[in-house]
Amino acid sequence: MSDAIHIERLHYRVGKAFEIKELDLHVPTGSIYGFLGPNGSGKTTTIRLILGLLRPLSGRITVLGDPMPEQHARILGRVGYVPEQPHLDATLTVRELIAFQAAFYPRWDRARAEELVARFELDGDQLFGRLSKGQKAKVMILLALAQCGDLLVLDEPTDGLDPVVRRDILSALITYVSERGATIFISSHLVHELERVCDWVAVMDDGRLITEAPMEKLKQGTKRLVVMGAPAEIVNPPFRVLTRERTNGGGAGENWVVGDWEPGMTSYFEGVGASVRDVIDLDLEDGFVELLRSFRKGGTRR
Amino acid sequence: MIAMFRAVLYSQWKWSRLIVVLGTVAAFAIPLLSLQGAARADRGALQTQDLLRAVQSWGTLYPLLATALGLLMAMAAWAADHRGRHIHALTLPLARWRYVLLRFGAGFVLLAAPIAAVLIGSSLAVLTATLPPGLQAYPIALAVRFAFAVFVAYAVFFAVSAGTARTAGIILGVIAAAVFVQVVASIANLDVNLFAAAQTVLLLGPGPLAVFTGRWMLVDV
Amino acid sequence: MSRLLGLVVAASLLASPLCGQDSLIVRLRSHADSLLGSWREAQKLADVADSLEQVRATAGSDTIAVGGLRIVVNPSPLPWRRAAELAWPVIDSLYGSAAEDLPQHPYIFRAVDPDSGVRRAVLHVGVEVPWDLDLRATSTVLLTTVTAPHVDPALAAWLGAALRPTLRPQDERAVVFVLLVTAPSEAVRRCFLGDIARCKDVLQVGDSTGLLARWYLTPAEREALVTEAFTHYFARGATAPSLQRCRQHHDDACTALLQSLPPGTLPRPLAQAAGILLVREALRLGGRDAYRRLVARPSAPIGERLASAAGMDIDSLVVRWRNDVRAARPKPLALPWWASFAAMGWTAFFGLCALRSSRWRL
Numbered sequence: 001m002s003d004a005i006h007i008e009r010l011h012y013r014v015g016k017a018f019e020i021k022e023l024d025l026h027v028p029t030g031s032i033y034g035f036l037g038p039n040g041s042g043k044t045t046t047i048r049l050i051l052g053l054l055r056p057l058s059g060r061i062t063v064l065g066d067p068m069p070e071q072h073a074r075i076l077g078r079v080g081y082v083p084e085q086p087h088l089d090a091t092l093t094v095r096e097l098i099a100f101q102a103a104f105y106p107r108w109d110r111a112r113a114e115e116l117v118a119r120f121e122l123d124g125d126q127l128f129g130r131l132s133k134g135q136k137a138k139v140m141i142l143l144a145l146a147q148c149g150d151l152l153v154l155d156e157p158t159d160g161l162d163p164v165v166r167r168d169i170l171s172a173l174i175t176y177v178s179e180r181g182a183t184i185f186i187s188s189h190l191v192h193e194l195e196r197v198c199d200w201v202a203v204m205d206d207g208r209l210i211t212e213a214p215m216e217k218l219k220q221g222t223k224r225l226v227v228m229g230a231p232a233e234i235v236n237p238p239f240r241v242l243t244r245e246r247t248n249g250g251g252a253g254e255n256w257v258v259g260d261w262e263p264g265m266t267s268y269f270e271g272v273g274a275s276v277r278d279v280i281d282l283d284l285e286d287g288f289v290e291l292l293r294s295f296r297k298g299g300t301r302r
Numbered sequence: 303m304i305a306m307f308r309a310v311l312y313s314q315w316k317w318s319r320l321i322v323v324l325g326t327v328a329a330f331a332i333p334l335l336s337l338q339g340a341a342r343a344d345r346g347a348l349q350t351q352d353l354l355r356a357v358q359s360w361g362t363l364y365p366l367l368a369t370a371l372g373l374l375m376a377m378a379a380w381a382a383d384h385r386g387r388h389i390h391a392l393t394l395p396l397a398r399w400r401y402v403l404l405r406f407g408a409g410f411v412l413l414a415a416p417i418a419a420v421l422i423g424s425s426l427a428v429l430t431a432t433l434p435p436g437l438q439a440y441p442i443a444l445a446v447r448f449a450f451a452v453f454v455a456y457a458v459f460f461a462v463s464a465g466t467a468r469t470a471g472i473i474l475g476v477i478a479a480a481v482f483v484q485v486v487a488s489i490a491n492l493d494v495n496l497f498a499a500a501q502t503v504l505l506l507g508p509g510p511l512a513v514f515t516g517r518w519m520l521v522d523v
Numbered sequence: 524m525s526r527l528l529g530l531v532v533a534a535s536l537l538a539s540p541l542c543g544q545d546s547l548i549v550r551l552r553s554h555a556d557s558l559l560g561s562w563r564e565a566q567k568l569a570d571v572a573d574s575l576e577q578v579r580a581t582a583g584s585d586t587i588a589v590g591g592l593r594i595v596v597n598p599s600p601l602p603w604r605r606a607a608e609l610a611w612p613v614i615d616s617l618y619g620s621a622a623e624d625l626p627q628h629p630y631i632f633r634a635v636d637p638d639s640g641v642r643r644a645v646l647h648v649g650v651e652v653p654w655d656l657d658l659r660a661t662s663t664v665l666l667t668t669v670t671a672p673h674v675d676p677a678l679a680a681w682l683g684a685a686l687r688p689t690l691r692p693q694d695e696r697a698v699v700f701v702l703l704v705t706a707p708s709e710a711v712r713r714c715f716l717g718d719i720a721r722c723k724d725v726l727q728v729g730d731s732t733g734l735l736a737r738w739y740l741t742p743a744e745r746e747a748l749v750t751e752a753f754t755h756y757f758a759r760g761a762t763a764p765s766l767q768r769c770r771q772h773h774d775d776a777c778t779a780l781l782q783s784l785p786p787g788t789l790p791r792p793l794a795q796a797a798g799i800l801l802v803r804e805a806l807r808l809g810g811r812d813a814y815r816r817l818v819a820r821p822s823a824p825i826g827e828r829l830a831s832a833a834g835m836d837i838d839s840l841v842v843r844w845r846n847d848v849r850a851a852r853p854k855p856l857a858l859p860w861w862a863s864f865a866a867m868g869w870t871a872f873f874g875l876c877a878l879r880s881s882r883w884r885l
Contacts, residue, residue, distance in 0.1 A: 052392075053389065053392050053393070072397075073395050073396050073397050074395070075395075076393055076394065076395040077395030078395075081393045083389055086386075087386040087387070087389040087390045087393075088386065088390055089382040089385075089386070089390070090382075091316060091317060091382065092313060092316065096312070096313070096316070099309065099312075100309045100312070100313055102309075103305040103308065103309035104306055104394050104395055104396065105395065
């Protein structure tokens, strides 16, 4: 399967404060790719690099098969973008924004735009600057979808929105993907939201990619284990140890949070003279937190 | 590209319509006001000098109007982009220079209105005026000169507005350096006059501001 | 006997003042002779001083002769010869055959360094000029220094200025054109429109009686003249009430005030450039001896002298003058052709600067 976005050894720095180093990222074509990370982790910066708004120091970015930023004009004709903050002219009405945008995209779908105006219950004659936060988000999504691009890049599109608006937006996205087979790259720190829609997920923190995997694999593979009698050092485990702590109340038991877990791996512990008393499923949010904690303690991506 | 230009033109018109309308009204009115003394029947030989003085006084408004139009239109062309940090423009599927060219061209199209207003106003003023013998009217020359002044002003301010904060910093730095050098030279009693030299380069001969200088006379000998 | 004695006494008494008067006259005469002698001495000394000064001023100098022009100059970078070659045809065309008298009056120039602070000897004879002048400026120095071969006080008084050669007569015609169009005088305007009698009036080459009525035809002009040029003059004393009445548009008051001006103080409606141009026109039309004819009869009316110089009647001369002026309309204040290209060029330049607007601005 080819990648809609392919990043290799990307290096970017702004001043001494923040750096993205050795970033490798692959967004499969046709996937809904969730990009998770806490605030300030570099999600928006990575998105801007993907869209050619920032120039990397080194590395390679390929979007829809073309190099970025060299072919930015051609690529952006097939990419719909929804930024974190509204970026449209507040003095134009919704209809005027639609007309403006339509002039730049040869694949513009006028019928889809009208349909979305009705579906989102937008007033076409209302000035963009006078819309509510949710309505603005809907307009930006509308414009991105009506472009009929092969890639949608959404930077925290539902942040700060009420659940009804969030559901409307996500539903429109899913409809779009199912109709067109487009790729969606969506960044957020709202884990539960991504858990419902994404089939790939990557986690970023402090400019580094911690992990990148299919959603199910990440969810199913992240477990909390209650381990008894484990040795201090373990060698070449088949899973990834994210955190390891003594249980509350003392004793020889430990709480391990592991990634890439598969059934049958309990036999490893038997091999090292330990036993697994319990295997607890973690949801994506718990796994996300444990991943971050592990990374910040000095863990590395495998 | 035509559809893109129309879209850009429409958005720019929306931002700057008040400027264009007011500028057009002013451009239409100035020639008429400058010749109001001649609109009556000939008052005799005393009228000529009064008329020329009035025309010369009102004529000082043309370069001011041209500068104001150029500045305000350039600011209006970029204001929305500056507010949105240029993100919308930079994510459009066309090269940056094409986008800038669309904005530049849209401004020229909108500035045609006040230029036409100068031509129409001055032609109307001349038709309704009784000019003393020996005086001639130059409505076309005046309108052409006004057009050049507007275009130069617009281009200068447009280029400044299109620059990044770094560019603006460089320009301000150069000016600050010139001021510093001038101050140091004055303290050291050196015969250095950078501002006079700059004035000469800018205002005289084929300098960028040469079109603004001199007398702007709708009617002259 | 007594009668005789009385007569002798009376005669002697009468003779004594007469004898005193004789001695006074003798004293006065001898005083005058003494003064005359002193004056002659002084004159001789002055002549000696002048000649010494001349020798001092011309020491080490070269004499440049171009046509009838003689100029004595010290060594310097100034292009005297080329300037003289440029100036001489102009001088010759103005003075004609009278220019042949110029060699009798060599002109002394001393070129000095304008930037030097070194104290230099004062030049009492000749003209000091800075040595950084270009050819045109040097020619202009010559043209403004060379005086007419014959001094003509009446002509100078009529002209109100010196008649000098000019390198650009077309500019003078353009100036006079502007004067004819813009002068706040109905008489001048009628001259511009073709009334030759009015032209003669404003040029003062015709009937010189009743100038006020000839020059300022309308009440508005007379009022403007009083209120703009003579307000302070008439504001005091006996004329103050008349000034007030004049301001209230009473023409009789304005006229009375202007008529009360001393002779020769009524401002002319046309500036001196118009008269100078008329003289040039007459000299141009009259050929090489025109100037000699112009100065031949200093006491004759100016109109007659000009007609004699031009070799035609004054009306025809004035007609020619007016036609020349009308043909010399100055160029309109349009942009020169290069300014249009410069403006377009700068627009394109700044437009290109804008097109280089960077993409990298986040």
